[in-house]
Amino acid sequence: xxxxxxxAEKPEVQGLQYHIRLKAGxxxxxxxxxxxPKRVKKIASLWDKNVFVADYRQYVTYKGVYKGAKLAxxxxxxxxxxxxxxxxxxxxxxxxxxxxxxTCGSLQPEMNIGDLVITTGAxxxxxxxxxxxxxxxxxxAHYQVVQALIEAAKIHKVKYHVGITASTDTFSVGQGxxxxxxxxxxxxxxxxxxxxxxxxxxxxxxAGCLLTLGSLFNVRAGAxxxxxxxxxxxxxxxxxxxxxxxxxxxxxxxxxxxxxxxC
Numbered sequence: 001x002x003x004x005x006x007x008a009e010k011p012e013v014q015g016l017q018y019h020i021r022l023k024a025g026x027x028x029x030x031x032x033x034x035x036x037p038k039r040v041k042k043i044a045s046l047w048d049k050n051v052f053v054a055d056y057r058q059y060v061t062y063k064g065v066y067k068g069a070k071l072a073x074x075x076x077x078x079x080x081x082x083x084x085x086x087x088x089x090x091x092x093x094x095x096x097x098x099x100x101x102x103t104c105g106s107l108q109p110e111m112n113i114g115d116l117v118i119t120t121g122a123x124x125x126x127x128x129x130x131x132x133x134x135x136x137x138x139x140x141a142h143y144q145v146v147q148a149l150i151e152a153a154k155i156h157k158v159k160y161h162v163g164i165t166a167s168t169d170t171f172s173v174g175q176g177x178x179x180x181x182x183x184x185x186x187x188x189x190x191x192x193x194x195x196x197x198x199x200x201x202x203x204x205x206x207a208g209c210l211l212t213l214g215s216l217f218n219v220r221a222g223a224x225x226x227x228x229x230x231x232x233x234x235x236x237x238x239x240x241x242x243x244x245x246x247x248x249x250x251x252x253x254x255x256x257x258x259x260x261x262x263c
Contacts, residue, residue: 017089020061020074021054027063027072030097030254031090032247033083035206037075042240043101043247044073058082069255073101079169080128080209087213097257098221099145100210101250103238104165104202105175105229107195113230113237116160116246117201118149119223122208123166125174125191129212139167139211144257145222152252158245163201165223167208175203175231192231202227220257224250 011018032043037060044050050064058077063070072095076086087098104117111117122139124130129139146162153160168174176192178184195203207223214221226246228238 017092019057019085020059020089020093021056022061022089022093024093026053026093027061027074027095028070029095030069030071030258031095031099032071032073032250032254033086033098033100033206033210034073034075034247035078035083035102037077039101039243040073040075042243043251046244046247046251047071059086066251067255069258071251071254076206078171079205080126080167083206083209084128084131084213087210091217091219096219097145097254098210098214098219099149099250099253100206100221100223100225101247102204102206102223102225103228103243104204104225105231106202106227107192107200107231108161109232111161111201111227111230111232112159113227113235114159114242114245115227116153116158116249117165117225117227118146118153118160118162119165119207119211119225120146120162121164122211122223123164123195123200124208124212125166125168126205126208127169129209132212132216137212138215139208140215141211141222142214142220145220145253148253148256149222149224149249151256152249155252156245156249158249161201164199165207165225166195166200166203168203168205171205203231222253224253
C-alpha cells in the first residue's frame with residue numbers, strides 16, 4: 001500500500017491519524033477506551049445506534065448514540081504505550097472526554113469478582129507516562145468523570161468501589177504474579193502486599209498513563225474496571241455479562257457528562 005507523504009513528526013495517511021486512522025469530525029469528542037479491540041463492537045452493541053468507523057492494528061473504532069448522547073469507543077491494545085498513542089491521536093481529532101473501560105484484579109478483601117472499581121488516582125508503575133513527565137507528577141482522574149461514573153453506577157444499581165488503582169506494564173511479574181518457570185524477582189515479590197497495605201483497590205495496565213495525559217493536556221479522563229481476578233482469594237472469572245455491566249455504566253457516565261449536570 002502506498003500513500004501521499006506527510007510530516008515525519010506528525011505522520012498521517014491520506015489526512016488520517018497514522019494509527020487510529022481518524023480525522024477531525026469522524027467521531028464525537030466523548031470516547032470509551034477499552035484495551036481489547038474485540039470488545040469495541042460488544043460495547044457499541046449496547047448503544048441505541050452504532051456504526052463501524054475504523055480498524056488498523058489494535059485500534060478499532062465504533063461511534064453511536066446511547067440514550068441521546070453521541071459517543072465513540074476506541075481500543076488501544078494492552079498497556080500504556082498503545083494507550084498513549086491512541087490518546088495523543090484522539091486529542092488531535094478533537095476528543096476531550098475519555099473513560100477507560102476494562103478488567104482488573106482486586107487487592108482488598110471487601111471486593112469480589114464482578115464488582116466495579118472507579119479510579120480516583122493511580123500509582124504510576126508504567127513506563128510510558130514517565131516519557132511525558134516526572135514520576136512525582138500525580139495521575140488523577142478528572143473529578144467530573146469520577147462523579148459521573150458514581151452516579152451511573154447508582155442508576156444501574158451495581159456494586160462499586162472508589163479509590164486508587166495501580167497501573168503496571170506487565171500482567172504477571174509487574175503485579176506480583178510468578179512468570180514462566182515461577183520467575184519473580186525480589187523487587188516485585190512484595191508488590192501485591194505493598195499495594196494492598198497502601199489501600200490500593202486494583203491492578204490494571206492503562207489508567208495511570210491515561211490519567212497523567214488527561215491532566216497534562218487539560219482534558220477529562222477517568223477509568224472504570226470490572227473485577228475479574230480476586231487476588232485476595234486467588235479466583236479468576238470472566239463473562240460477557242460482567243463486561244457489559246462495566247460498559248453500560250461507562251456509557252451512562254458519558255450521557256451524564258454530556259448533559260453537563262456534574263458540578
